[in-house]
Amino acid sequence: MRLIHKYIFFILLLPLLIAGCELAPPEPVSVPVLDAGIYVTSSIPGALISIDGISQMKYTPDTVFTTSGTHVISITKEGYQTTAINITAISDSVINVNADLVVAIPKIVLLEDFANVSCVPCVASNLIIKSLKTYTYDETKLVVLKFPTNFPSPNDPFYLAAQVYCNARITYYNVLFAPTTILDGILKPVSSDSIKVKAAIEQRLAEIPKFQVSVTDTITGGNINYKVRVECLDTNGISTANLALRFVVMEEEIIFSTPPGSNGETHFYDVVRTMLPDQNGITISTGGITPGYSQEFNLSTPINSIWQIEKIRGVAFVQNRFTREVYQAAIAH
Template identity: 30%
Template structure:
């Protein structure tokens, strides 16, 4: 029997109660935003911005949209627009309006789409519909490519012929996307950390699997003035203590494989450790991550699905972290000379010791909300979620949005 356990939204005073400090000035540019007002005739069409469903229907306004050109599509069952998408230009602190007339499609067929687990995004002919499984969608008769996308799982696609005045059923089983979590520990004044960081970036550039997630923590030594450490010192200290780390650089793969000193800089050693860890992982747990920003509010939803039903126990904890990529500074913040940073840890949305998972997780969902700091670059941010066994330290699964 499938049971849903929905946690209420957790409102976090993120910068204060969770140990995060206000980000250091100059760590990222403040973004210029505007708004888009979208209406349609008839109303009630789902609004899709740059390929992402906004969770709104016409007429409505999209706030905090970055300045520049954006593509708007509308989806309303049984209707179509000509053209099927519209380019709008957003200006700073201005409202841009878009009005669309939708034409009714007279003769349709239907497709009933299911997936296991549920909640997969339904994409038709390469375009998101803003709908998720299970759902039934009306389409023009003829062949259509139906794709189901769910974060943390492998996509499933099939070309299906839609028949006029008939309903076709499509069932998709979504395989779990296995990932290895890299947890790297460095400092902006750690000289040996430079070749270790370069080796990790070399791995990323060379890798073709995309079956990894990376978090770069910055410790308090040799420089206590490390600006990245000072954003979330309590969270970083908890991870340092948990792994009993006493030297830098240090790299953990899935919480168990530890690389230090010369091993971190060795490309062959790093590659072998990754593939060995990936081949040994056969987790029955899937993690799906989604994030959405409206105004200055960031909402993150995590869904955990235990296909074994009994694999997860009370010793498993959920961690949810924010990382930021493409941080480019004009001057090195430390003595090792690095000015460009990737996968920088900004803090945990979860507790620094992990949040409990309500069992059985079929599925378990939890939602976090925070006020997004203006000094952080939203477009370059990612959410990394992982489940770790408290005693053994084994990371059983990780995911990144």
């Protein structure tokens, strides 16, 4: 009898259980209609196409589809500047978009290092800089200049040979000890810390170059002649007042049979020999800092008899005299 009562109870409860298990109908999902076509081409084919910052995994020339309305088409290719184009896509239509790709101008970082032939800590920092320049960065990314100091030893032969120029840069940056490493005039990582030096280089490489600088050299008689071209690319976010072109003649490698100082080093790299036309540089006229405008400068120096002419290189850089920031650098080719 008890079993019959349980059975009847279950029969009566079953409709309620079924009703309780019913789910509310799902909300309808709105799917965007990709009915607007865009045929994208570029002056250099094989550029990645993105719409509103989202890669389409397609490359020019190709057709991509999106919703009707306004969008931003981005075209990117390694070695070229990214091009962004605002478009209005139209339903059931295909519009044409073409991008003229422009070769990207690389940012070249200037590393100025202050060292001395009798500076013991300079041995480690010199090795760090040499390694970074040889194995990590080539001269399309990093240019190095070594300004000798008169401390701890006042008899550093490289300092004595370029005393006026070295003193000028030591005073300009208020260098108080060796080694001191300065990146693009404004960053001072710990010279003996390779990780911090590399991080500072990477930080500056991420900057969008504001100038393009090129240097060529010729030898006529007993002189080295340099032609420097400075083109302004962009003035946004920079101080255009008090810009100077600085030019340094350096010797890439100098080897001694015996150490010239007390720290044991016999190999020296990127040693500053002179500055042209002098340590003050050349003022860049305001007309030369308009985007798209360029200026050319001609410089010359007699060849010193102690220089190894095959190892002499010219380095140019654009620097703000007051903020000390170096916007771009270049080395002669």
